[in-house]
Amino acid sequence: MNIDDLRFDDRGLITCVVQQHDTGEVLMVAWMSRESVRLTLETGTTWFWSRSRQELWNKGATSGNMQRVIELRADCDADTLLALVDSPGPACHTGNRTCFFNALEAE
């Protein structure tokens, strides 16, 4: 499967789940454009599309917490990606290892 098989949404974006390859931790979920998928495959580091800033974003380029991509996978209907990465530092902008640190409680 390659980039031409992917189904981007009407904004030209696809959801990407980022997982630490060895521990299995789900670190974050972000959006990729076609160009960010291409850059991720080409550079071996994660590139996303920031909807708020409307720009490409090489994760960790400023903080130093880059994510090295071990494998990029697509799901069965090719509209979601899973990036298996090695992320030595925190993935969350809060400084947490993962963005998923809040348990949801019943009301």
Place this chain on the structure above:
Amino acid sequence: MNIDDLRFDDRGLITCVVQQHDTGEVLMVAWMSRESVRLTLETGTTWFWSRSRQELWNKGATSGNMQRVIELRADCDADTLLALVDSPGPACHTGNRTCFFNALEAE
């Protein structure tokens, strides 16, 4: 954090990543509406919103491959969910254990 803290998108939906709680396998990604989040918390099994069928969907209710929810987490900006589940059977409609069985190759 509870359901009122979640940020649903303009369609009233939120992305949910489903992960096997002990092995760390990412099984699937699907959409939840407010009502499906509520049912997931209430019943302890995963409920999603099917965009194609425009209806609530209790995963595995027909196949018997229900997903028992161990914990539901929200990410740092409360617009994505992570469901830690026990899913004894295949999660993918293709019969695969996980929907993410396609590696993406560079062009």
